[in-house]
Amino acid sequence: MKIATWNVNSIRVRLPRLLSWLERHRPDIVCLQEIKVVDKDFPKAEIEALGYNCLTNGQKTYNGVAILSLHQPINMATSLPGDPTEGEKRLLVATIDDLTVINVYVPNGSELGSSKYEYKLNWYSRLRTFLDSFDPAKELLICGDFNVAPHERDVWNPVQWEGQVLFSQPEKDAFEQLISWGFEDTLRKLHPEEKIYTWWDYRAGAFHRGWGLRIDHILATPPLANRCREVYVDREERKGEKPSDHAPVIAVFE
DNA sequence: ATGGTAGACAATCTA
Numbered sequence: 581m582k583i584a585t586w587n588v589n590s591i592r593v594r595l596p597r598l599l600s601w602l603e604r605h606r607p608d609i610v611c612l613q614e615i616k617v618v619d620k621d622f623p624k625a626e627i628e629a630l631g632y633n634c635l636t637n638g639q640k641t642y643n644g645v646a647i648l649s650l651h652q653p654i655n656m657a658t659s660l661p662g663d664p665t666e667g668e669k670r671l672l673v674a675t676i677d678d679l680t681v682i683n684v685y686v687p688n689g690s691e692l693g694s695s696k697y698e699y700k701l702n703w704y705s706r707l708r709t710f711l712d713s714f715d716p717a718k719e720l721l722i723c724g725d726f727n728v729a730p731h732e733r734d735v736w737n738p739v740q741w742e743g744q745v746l747f748s749q750p751e752k753d754a755f756e757q758l759i760s761w762g763f764e765d766t767l768r769k770l771h772p773e774e775k776i777y778t779w780w781d782y783r784a785g786a787f788h789r790g791w792g793l794r795i796d797h798i799l800a801t802p803p804l805a806n807r808c809r810e811v812y813v814d815r816e817e818r819k820g821e822k823p824s825d826h827a828p829v830i831a832v833f834e
Numbered sequence: 835a836t837g838g839t840a841g842a843c844a845a846t847c848t849a
Contacts, residue, residue, distance in 0.1 A: 589849085590841055614849090616842070641842050642849095688849055696848095727849095781849090783838035825840075825849080 581833045582607040585723040585796055586817075587685070587779070587826035591615040591646070594824055595623050601817060602630050607830065608650050609676060611683035611723040615644035622646065639669040645683050645724070647674045656680065660706045670703070679804075680714065684724035689745045697745065700727070704754035708761060716762025719804040725779075725796050725826065728755040730765070733775055734794035746793055763799035766831045767811040778813050779826045787818050798831045807834040 584607040588594040591612065602610070610632075615622060619636045627634055627648060637658045638644035647653060657673035670685040687703050690696035714720050728751045732738040741747040759765065767776065777792025786792070800808060810832040818827040 593841070614841095642847085690848080781838080782840050785838090822840095 581609075582830060583609045583611075583681075583721060583723065583798060583833065584828050584830045585611040585613075585683070585725075585798055586828035587613040587725040587796060587824060589614045589616075589824040589826065591617055591623060591644075592621075593822060595626065597817065597822070597824075599626060599630065601814075601828070602627070602632065602648070605814075605830065606650075607648075609679075609681055610648040611672075611681065612646040612648065613644075613683070613685035613725045614642075615646050616641060617644060635672060635674050637669045637672040642668070643685055644669050645672045645685050647672055647676075647681060647683050649674070649676045651677050660703070660710050662706045671707075678719075680718075680720050682720070682722040682724075684722060684726065686725060686727045688727050689751065691745050692743070692748055701750055701754055704751075704757070708754075708757045711758070711761045716801045717803070718801060720801045721804065722758070722763060722799045723797070723829075726755060727795050728752060729793045729795050730755050730759075730797075733773060734777070736775070736777065736791050736793070741793070746795060758799065762801055764802060764805035766798045766800050766805055766808045767794070767813075767829065769805060769808060770811050776813055777827075778829055780818060782825050787823075796826055796829050798829055800831075800833075804833060808832070809834050 632648040636646045653674040672683045687700040689700035778796035780787035780792045814828045
């Protein structure tokens with residue numbers, strides 16, 4: 581079973597890339613973030629033509645998440661407890677063949693001290709509370725753009741990044757609260773020390789210079805994590821014409 | 835405190 585997460589930064593712009601990538605990798609389940617379209621504008625027909633089911637939780641201009649799956653998904657949730665009605669679309673929970681997948685696009689946080697930063701920490705807190713409706717002894721995945729680099733080895737220059745948004749202590753603490761609920765970070769389980777990144781700023785030639793952060797994650801409860809055989813970042817998707825600023829993360833389970 | 839780029843959308847906002 582192959583699971584992937586990818587912040588595509590606009591499904592419209594990334595569709596040709598996504599279709600070609602789906603054909604080559606054929607993941608069983610794909611969590612997408614920042615689709616930036618309302619549900620009716622999601623390119624469902626093109627993706628279904630490749631044999632995928634589409635669940636979407638979209639909005640105009642910003643955010644929006646989707647889950648693609650080879651098998652039939654059941655939509656379990658589209659918002660967190662405490663979200664305003666018609667709020668930002670950052671969560672989608674699906675059950676596919678008895679496996680539950682939580683797809684998240686955590687708020688970026690803008691900068692420390694801002695209202696967006698407080699909103700991010702509050703969102704994390706509500707996500708942690710939401711987990712109490714699940715069981716860490718069962719097979720559960722949470723995938724997406726967490727907008728947090730958990731450790732120094734997840735940042736190209738931890739000295740420069742210390743205290744900055746994406747790498748501040750309160751954000752790392754909030755992420756750790758998810759882990760301590762009962763998840764394993766699948767990439768770190770298989771690659772404990774390697775410098776591996778998933779996001780590079782579009783500006784200043786960051787990708788070419790290796791200025792990346794690992795902020796996209798696939799977390800699994802122990803029964804599932806124990807069956808994880810391979811996790812990698814598909815850096816090829818950060819190259820070439822019109823890349824997203826994020827590369828996909830792929831995990832393979834036995 | 836700013837710049838650098840990308841996307842949505844039409845003057846900024848978000849990242």
